[in-house]
Amino acid sequence: QVQLVESGGGLVQAGGSLRLSCAASGHSFGINFMGWFRQAPGKEREFVATVSRGGGLTYYADSVKGRFTISRDMAKNTVYLQMNSLKPEDTAVYYCAASFRSTAQPMDVSPYDYWGQGTQVTVSS
Numbered sequence: 001q002v003q004l005v006e007s008g009g010g011l012v013q014a015g016g017s018l019r020l021s022c023a024a025s026g027h028s029f030g031i032n033f034m035g036w037f038r039q040a041p042g043k044e045r046e047f048v049a050t051v052s053r054g055g056g057l058t059y060y061a062d063s064v065k066g067r068f069t070i071s072r073d074m075a076k077n078t079v080y081l082q083m084n085s086l087k088p089e090d091t092a093v094y095y096c097a098a099s100f101r102s103t104a105q106p107m108d109v110s111p112y113d114y115w116g117q118g119t120q121v122t123v124s125s
Helices: none
Strands: 002-007 010-013 018-026 033-039 046-051 058-060 068-073 078-083 092-099 119-124
Touching: 002 092, 018 033, 018 092, 018 119, 033 068, 033 078, 046 068, 046 078, 058 068
Parallel strands: 010 119
Antiparallel strands: 002 018, 018 078, 033 046, 033 092, 046 058, 068 078, 092 119
């Protein structure tokens, strides 16, 4: 089993920044992709960003490219999401996810085996 614990959410004004963190524990050795997804009220969960083991590959949703940066600290088993220039439409619950698979579709929900409990991000206009 793997446990994922997110932190760093909160309330911020439009144009502001937040940094989310997600620490993995348990049988976390061998995790390949660690990513972030988000879900706004009444909407489906959507991909935000993901990073491969070692940080060599990163993928971003078009809606966050140039504003968000994902990074990973292998020694700490932690993934970060730096969010800059936040917009009201970024408001959602943000979920950390981990995949052990060598997937050709790291932006899909299906390859991810473990999920965190979510952290709320609210951007006011």
